[in-house]
Amino acid sequence: MSRCRQLPEVNAGSMADIAFLLLIFFLVTASIPTDEGLRRRTPPLEDQTAEIKDKNLFEINLNQNSDLMVEGEVRLFSELKEAAKRFIDNGGILPGDSGFCSYCGGAREAHLSDNPQKAIIALGVARETDYTVYVTVQNELQGAYNELRNTAAMELFGSTYEEMKKQYTTAGVSPERKKVLRSRIKKIQEMYPQKIVETTITNF
Amino acid sequence: MIRLKTNRGGNLPAISTASLPDIVFILLFFFMTVVTINDQQLMVENTLPFATEAEKLEKTENSIAIFVGRPKGEHIAALGTTPRIQLGNRFVNMDQVAAATLGELYTIPEHLRNSATIALKADRTIKMGVILDIKEALRQVNLFKINYTTVQGDVFQNIEQLD
Secondary structure: OHHHOOOOOOOOHHHHHHHHHHHHHHHHHEEOOOOEEEEEEOOOOOOOOOOOOHHHEEEEEEOOOOOEEEOOEEOOHHHHHHHHHHHHOOOOOOOOOOOOOOOOOOOOOOOOOOOOOOOEEEEEEEOOOEHHHHHHHHHHHHHHHHHHHHHHHHHHHOOOHHHHHHHHHOOOOOHHHHHHHHHHHHHHHHHOOOOEEEEEEOOO | OOOOOOOOOOOOOOOOOOOHHHHHHHHHHHHHHHOEEOOOOOOEOOOOOEEOOOEEOOOOOOEEEEEEEOEOOOHHHHHOOOOEEEEOOEEEOHHHHHHHHHHHHOOOOHHHHHHOEEEEEEOOOOEHHHHHHHHHHHHHOOOOEEEEEOEEOOOHHHHHOOO
């Protein structure tokens, strides 16, 4: 009987080592998913033709040496975002005419776009253009749209567009709130629709 | 004479390490939950370009990854260093891209197929020709949603690195 009174203590010192081994195994074999990127849609198969006024088209070209040409002029990559913003947000139609853009903050110049709905960006690339440069341009265009949308959303709803999008995708948001957010995001997207057309340059 | 007993120089009490396994286990469980096991062996060089405006992919279950880059490791001997396309765990030619992507599409759950996104993971050294061909091939099979996978960072580093 007296033998059972004191059980020998199990040595737990090696437990930590075992757990460490498991931990290191997981660290080595696994990777944290960090998928993020620029979302784009390729156009559907049916060829669509539309008459576009020259002023409503913002031409960006990248040649085989990855040089940037905007509206027929060689430009720096750092200038692209501002130039795109100026073009999209121009709002060239005069007040009173149909298609007048009341929320545009642009200079309302005659040679730039009528309103954001009509503004189309045409991005031409050559087969020899570097992918990184293409991504840079796409990023700058996305940035231009995001900034315009943020400003518009801030004025209308008091929170930025990106903030609303983030909130929309986070878990635990109530359905009513989601509905509100969705309609707000839709509204902003209609104000500044993203219209980017891609063309391939065969001989520059 | 009374000798004062001092603790100095004496044995320090041992620090209990009994809770150490618990701490390590908590770490372990944390890693097990946040991490996904890589079932894809990367067979091509894949350094992604930088971007600042990138959006997170909400779901990874409905994305199909296409890697583009120069073969690396033991594949160089067989394939040389011209850019190749890796889909799943194999190399595919340009004319097989559409079929192979559709094949991958059927491995994702049916209710997610409509929102399937192609995550195009192309190396920084890639030229647009390959990308344009892949996009056209995917367009032919009605896969329009493309995500150019990038890493967070200053975009202008992309251009500087070329010089």
